[in-house]
Amino acid sequence: MNFPLNRAMMAPRGSVTETALKVGTLRMLEGASLDRLFGALSKRGYRLLGPAVREGAIVFDEINSAADLPAGWTDEQEGGTYRLKKRSDDALFGYAVGPHSWKKFLHPPAERLWQADRKGKTFEVTEEKPDTQKTAFIGVRSCDLHAIAIQDKVFLNGYYVDPLYKARREHAFIVAVNCGQAGGTCFCVSMGAGPKAAAGFDLALTEVCEPERHYFVVEAGTDLGAEILAELPGREVEGREKAAAEDTVASAAQQMGRYMDTTNIKELLYQNYAHPRWDTVAARCLTCANCTMVCPTCFCTTVEDVTDLQGEHAERWQKWDSCFTKDFSYIHGGSIRATSKARYRQWMTHKLATWFDQFGTSGCVGCGRCITWCPVAIDITEEVRAIRQAPQSPKSSPVGDKYGNS
Amino acid sequence: MAKKQKPKLAVWKFASCDGCQLSLLDCEDQLLPLTERIDIANFPEASRAVVKGPYDLSLVEGSISTPHDAERIHQVRRASKFLVTIGACATAGGIQALRNFIDVKDFISIVYATPAYIDTLKKSTPIAEHIRVDFELRGCPINKEQLVEVVSAFLQGRKPNVRPHSVCMECKRRGAVCVMVAHGTPCLGPVTHAGCGALCPAYHRGCYGCFGPMETPNTREMSAAWERLGVKQKDLVQIYRSFNAYAEPFYSESRIHESKIHQG
Known part of the structure; x- marks a missing residue:
């Protein structure tokens, strides 16, 4: 999957020091330090959008800190039903996708394209200005990364490019989350779209909840992601931590509630x-x-x-x-x-x-x-x-x- | 540009509660710009001044429920270039169409001390059963933004942006969580005509169908889904039998559940 976007437009680079990390680097971040990531994004002018509990579901909304995330919540999903449930731990990302998708921000439900005003015998058209607000999407699952890549093809490829979508896309920073569990209606494995985030993110988190410890294994997906990761109080991942993160994603892949045979x-x-x-x-x-x-x-x-x-x-x-x-x-x-x-x-x-x-x-x-x-x-x-x-x-x-x- | 005569607007009341025509007065900020563009020629709720017809645009509220009204609506049609019915009474017969399910004489003898004074029809019927209607604006009551949209569209000679799809599309566009799927609350949104902006679901209530049936309502499967949520036959009769009881898909569906009760 390729993203034909010019990331040089993103936030100005900080001075590159010897702490600079490479794309693909894995780091360990303690659960309590997640707010440092949000702080680093806010400091760069990003509006934070992420999962939050509203009206009995986990939706995407504006968030300010890790305290706004659905700690200790999960969902049970089946055909035609969705219910929130309490988890036995305090995982921040321990649920599948809810009713909202990121298209509500990148491709909003209603937007003005232009307006026109009568000027004497003629009229004047004012096109809508592209939105240059920087936004950070927190907790984008692999299926949704694939969905964003698909909408990129629709809106950005070919002769007619959607300028409003393009601006929002260029100003988006994506923090992916590798799924640790699958929902009852999930079938990303069948579609080759998950559960591990493979591309299309700036940072990807894998959340590990152990009885005594809560931490994230964080992967840098872009230079900007690596730059921000270098600022966070993490350290190199130990073999045991890397294995725990891999086990988490592997168990999600085993739990798919649905299956589709896509042969021909x-x-x-x-x-x-x-x-x-x-x-x-x-x-x-x-x-x-x-x-x-x-x-x-x-x-x-x-x-x-x-x-x-x-x-x-x-x-x-x-x-x-x-x-x-x-x-x-x-x-x-x-x-x-x-x-x-x-x-x-x-x-x-x-x-x-x-x-x-x-x-x-x-x-x-x-x-x-x-x-x-x-x-x-x-x-x-x-x-x-x-x-x-x-x-x-x-x-x-x-x-x-x-x-x-x- | 030569000063053109302003189009004349008339508002007519038949069997109704007046709530829909009051939506016009409720337009507040929009009302003054409206009077700059249009002569309010006949609108008894707003003014006693009456300008003679013919009228360019007539808004008709209410259903036909008396022999006198069945005559009068033809006069209104003859005096109107463009005629729009507003609200569930005018488009579906209203709550008073509950009489259509039983013998109206039974109601009259219960309600009125001297039934002999009452001259009424057996059925309360929508305006379109009597005359040609140019546009129907749904709702109980109508949505005032939609009313302004219909009048603006009329003034500019364009089609109004009033879509006949489900309430669900408005619900999802506003980002509300589905009350049926997430809470198990029975909701008529999937079979109901949009226009309210998904007001009830946004406040965690199920839709109760005030805008009547959407363009292609699958009431049979809707009812089956309600039954799976534990709703009884008698309550299914009731939910379809409100302001839009006489709108065909809701009428037939309530009849089906009524017959199921009688079959035991």
Whole structure:
């Protein structure tokens, strides 16, 4: 995964001393010293965003110190249910991903693109200025790192670059956390997206909670990350500590609540447009769009033009949209995807198949949010399994029409 | 530019509580700019001054529940270039459409001392069952920002940004935690029309459907999910049978659960 971003734009370098660390270096940081990391980021002007307990869930919000993190909390997740539970220890990152993803900051739910004001007989357009506030994302899991990399491809590659996304992305510092446990709906291992953070972070933490000790093994992923790590009161990692951190991540990999066989998945779905399973899932689907809202890679938006009552001022707003709405596929005269069957099939086939053709990667990172936050517990891994167990022969599955309606 | 005559706005009341037309008065800061652009020609809640029709924009509140109103709505239509119904009474028949499920005579004899004075229809029906309606604005009551949006859109000759998708999309956009998934609180958000901004879920309450059915409501699966949370048949009848009881998907769904009770 590559990040075509110019990190030279980040904070000015401090003087390089002999304490300078290299990318890839591992250091041990005592649990109580985590605030020193937050302090180092705040001092450089970063706004800290991280996990916090709100409304009975672990969401992403503004945080000030380690005291704001969900110490001693975990979650239990299944299809359509999420519950917070107390842990037996005081781990700060002992839970899986919640209802929010980082896209709420990098690709916000609603943002103004430009405004226009009437000036005599003409009008003047003011484009929205890119946000240059530096933000540090604390506790980004491997699945979400992959999701950010996927959205980078969508918004930053090709001829049309989203300048607002680009600015936010360039000003983001990423503190990843390697998962120590998996949730009931997790399947990052199936998607090759976790649980260990492999790339796309400035620093990656592995939290180790032992009866007598609480510490982090910290890996530097970028020069800036290494520079900040050098300022923290850590030391070299001992072999025992490194092994404990590796065990932690290995146990998360063993706990995946879900599994998806991705062998030839693109071909499988392309050959099964007319599979009866689409009718079964459509009968259950509420077309409420929750899956697309919580998905960390779903990027679709609509634009709304608004005017004031006097007709002197107009604004264009971009808002999260979803392929589960009728308006989404509305062209002259009607919606192309009129049925919930067509919409569910569009979403799942895009995630797992057409995404490869479009962006050269899967659109699914196995975070499990769409399973947990579906009010009726529709499970993408179960849908793939059902089709795989009784696939149609390639010859017998013509598409209803060129848009997949049948 | 030659000074054009301002468009004339009229507000009409049928069977309703007046809450929706009061949303217009509740627009406060927006109200003065509005009067600069539009003549409020007929709005008894705001002013006794009445300018004669025809009207460029009519906002119609309330349902049709009497023979007199069934006549009057045709006069309103004839006097209006563009007609928008506002609120659950006008778009779905309102809470008074509960009469549609039983014999209205039973209500009359219980409520009124002299039933003979009452001249009412058997059903309370939405305006669109009687006349052609140009746009329906949902809610009990309507959202005042949406009302301003509809009037602005009318003045600028554009389509209003009023989306018929689920409440869930508004809930997720504002970052609220799903009360159904995280708390086990029954919520009608997935089958309910957006527009309120997910007000109740944001305050940890389940949605109770004041904006009526969304564009493609799967009430059958919604009810099944509520049943898994322990909701009884009689309560399912009640939840669909409120301000939007007579809106088709909610009407049919409450009937299904009613028949299940009778089957025991």
